[in-house]
Amino acid sequence: MALDLTADQKDLGRANAATVMEELSRRGFMKSLAAGAGGGAVVTAASYFGYTGFGDKPVRAALIGAGDEGGILVGEHNPDFLKFVAIADIRPSNQKRIIDGDPKVPLRKGFKKVYGQHEASKIKITDNYEELLKDPSIEAVVIALPLHLHAPVAIKAMEAGKHVLCEKLMAWNVGQCKKMIEVAKKTNRILSIGHQRHYSMLYAHASEVLKSGILGDIRHIRAQWHRNNTWPFEWDATKDGALAKNVIQPVYRDGWFNPITQADYDVLNNPKKLKEYGYESVEELIRWRLYNATGGGLMAELGSHQLDACSIFLGKVHPLAVTGVGTKSFYGKGRNDRDSDDHVFVTFEFPGNNYYQKDDNGKVVLRDGKQLLKDKDDVVVVTYSSISTNQFEPYGECVTGSRGTMVVESETNLMLYNEKSPTGKGGAPRATTVAVTGAEKGKPALEASSTWGPAAAAPSSATAVAGPAGTTGAPVSRGYREEMEDFAYCIRNWGKDGYANNLRLPRCHGTVAMADAIIALTANLSMKKRNRIDFDEKWFDPIAKEVPDADQKGRFDDQVFKA
Numbered sequence: 001m002a003l004d005l006t007a008d009q010k011d012l013g014r015a016n017a018a019t020v021m022e023e024l025s026r027r028g029f030m031k032s033l034a035a036g037a038g039g040g041a042v043v044t045a046a047s048y049f050g051y052t053g054f055g056d057k058p059v060r061a062a063l064i065g066a067g068d069e070g071g072i073l074v075g076e077h078n079p080d081f082l083k084f085v086a087i088a089d090i091r092p093s094n095q096k097r098i099i100d101g102d103p104k105v106p107l108r109k110g111f112k113k114v115y116g117q118h119e120a121s122k123i124k125i126t127d128n129y130e131e132l133l134k135d136p137s138i139e140a141v142v143i144a145l146p147l148h149l150h151a152p153v154a155i156k157a158m159e160a161g162k163h164v165l166c167e168k169l170m171a172w173n174v175g176q177c178k179k180m181i182e183v184a185k186k187t188n189r190i191l192s193i194g195h196q197r198h199y200s201m202l203y204a205h206a207s208e209v210l211k212s213g214i215l216g217d218i219r220h221i222r223a224q225w226h227r228n229n230t231w232p233f234e235w236d237a238t239k240d241g242a243l244a245k246n247v248i249q250p251v252y253r254d255g256w257f258n259p260i261t262q263a264d265y266d267v268l269n270n271p272k273k274l275k276e277y278g279y280e281s282v283e284e285l286i287r288w289r290l291y292n293a294t295g296g297g298l299m300a301e302l303g304s305h306q307l308d309a310c311s312i313f314l315g316k317v318h319p320l321a322v323t324g325v326g327t328k329s330f331y332g333k334g335r336n337d338r339d340s341d342d343h344v345f346v347t348f349e350f351p352g353n354n355y356y357q358k359d360d361n362g363k364v365v366l367r368d369g370k371q372l373l374k375d376k377d378d379v380v381v382v383t384y385s386s387i388s389t390n391q392f393e394p395y396g397e398c399v400t401g402s403r404g405t406m407v408v409e410s411e412t413n414l415m416l417y418n419e420k421s422p423t424g425k426g427g428a429p430r431a432t433t434v435a436v437t438g439a440e441k442g443k444p445a446l447e448a449s450s451t452w453g454p455a456a457a458a459p460s461s462a463t464a465v466a467g468p469a470g471t472t473g474a475p476v477s478r479g480y481r482e483e484m485e486d487f488a489y490c491i492r493n494w495g496k497d498g499y500a501n502n503l504r505l506p507r508c509h510g511t512v513a514m515a516d517a518i519i520a521l522t523a524n525l526s527m528k529k530r531n532r533i534d535f536d537e538k539w540f541d542p543i544a545k546e547v548p549d550a551d552q553k554g555r556f557d558d559q560v561f562k563a
């Protein structure tokens with residue numbers, strides 16, 4: 001994520017983050033660590049996010065879409081909270097893999113490993129998800145389908161009385177998101193969307209460090225997810241089955257341009273059935289991310305997560321404007337061709353703390369429904385790129401402040417560095433180790449007096465002991481498990497009419513997730529139209545009819561808007 005970091009410097013960055021967090025906690029600035037506990041004692045995710053277990057009655061759930069992500073969710077869920085009793089999927093190889101697991105991807109454990117052989121054999125398997133919606137014993141569904149199916153299936157599920165956890169991006173266009181929120185309220189069902197960073201302790205820690213103000217003045221965040229999908233495609237037919245002859249197969253190894261086996265093709269290649277399932281071809285079903293009608297490109301798949309993180313860092317504010325350039329400059333005819341761009345570069349302007357006038361409670365002051373401006377120059381720029389031809393830098397977010405830099409790398413490492421100090425001798429020394437100094441105007445600050453030389457060894461205590469997530473080298477939960485636990489907790493506490501009683505919703509409920517969808521989909525529009533686009537606050541209001549993409553008609557709009 002940061003070009004110039006060696007392994008030692010990364011160790012140091014993690015140790016710095018641990019030191020700073022423990023100090024902030026001791027001074028009462030971090031609730032995600034046990035204040036004053038020292039030695040790295042941490043608050044559990046459950047108590048931080050505010051949920052508990054509930055004895056021996058887990059929520060009975062069905063999984064709709066048992067592909068790559070469905071496999072991760074099954075591998076990560078906690079059956080004490082959410083117990084899958086059925087799955088719906090139309091692809092024979094995925095129906096099998098969700099039960100057996102995937103030896104190539106350990107996170108995709110499969111039901112046999114999670115529940116044991118006997119329990120796994122009791123799971124109902126169907127290709128028709130509507131059958132599962134009719135089963136009154138199923139309380140909730142987890143939807144991990146291609147993007148264009150999120151809204152129609154989530155709406156049908158809620159209308160059938162099921163609570164819904166639907167994967168991100170929330171929906172294919174913003175009108176669909178608004179409809180999903182409306183139906184959730186109308187049917188009194190919980191709607192949660194799978195942006196798992198809302199349930200990651202690492203991001204919770206990172207946000208609290210930023211909130212403490214310790215990085216000084218933050219004017220720029222750089223986020224990126226760079227991948228290299230240019231290596232030649234290889235396939236072992238003796239192990240993985242013969243490739244289908246009637247479809248174009250990949251030239252490059254590329255998770256979005258999956259190979260299609262003859263076995264899957266023979267079962268799926270039924271035009272009538274495909275149409276019912278929502279597709280025009282087998283290719284579109286298996287490689288849905290490549291097509292505009294079924295996917296949302298790099299911004300929907302990768303960028304949405306990271307812009308979610310950046311907006312969490314900035315206090316979940318809505319951006320002011322976006323400008324983007326997207327190209328399909330690597331793939332082409334006969335070379336893993338697609339509708340979607342393979343390189344995207346996007347610049348967002350976000351409001352800083354003093355952009356809007358705020359009252360004593362930090363609420364933006366409105367006049368005639370408009371947000372009053374205080375300082376229009378107070379903007380924070382977030383730059384985002386996702387490319388397909390180089391992965392030198394690991395994916396992540398880099399927050400640059402006037403007194404320090406925070407790097408969140410691959411959802412697993414949290415690192416902190418001091419800014420260069422002008423007080424050192426010999427020209428621009430750079431601080432490597434950090435300390436929190438006494439409160440400056442009641443706020444903590446990073447000490448900037450240490451020097452930049454050969455990388456200092458990371459203090460062994462900080463890397464060896466349990467401590468803040470992302471700083472110890474220990475495995476970090478990316479939030480999937482907690483997201484499903486919290487969903488189940490909300491369901492168990494929902495009662496008769498949770499909306500009327502203003503009960504607790506999941507952290508990433510419809511309105512929160514719609515903002516992430518607006519950010520990603522408006523960036524797509526900016527790239528498509530080659531325009532700078534100003535965000536309109538009404539887009540973020542689920543009740544207002546205004547949307548940024550009224551001219552983008554989804555394949556299932558008729559069904560969705562009939563609801």
Ligand SMILES: NC(=O)c1ccc[n+]([C@@H]2O[C@H](COP(=O)([O-])OP(=O)(O)OC[C@H]3O[C@@H](n4cnc5c(N)ncnc54)[C@H](O)[C@@H]3O)[C@@H](O)[C@H]2O)c1
Pocket residue numbers: 064065066067068069070088089090091094127129143144145146147149167168169194195196276277278285286301
């Ligand atoms: N939160 C995350 O970090 C994360 C990561 C990856 C994917 N996702 C999201 O998860 C969703 C699924 O992605 P994926 O990578 O698993 O895709 P995938 O293609 O591997 O899986 C989709 C599955 O849905 C099945 N399916 C498609 N149409 C169906 C229908 N009409 N009825 C029943 N089954 C159907 C397919 O057969 C396939 O098994 C997407 O929305 C994606 O954006 C989220």
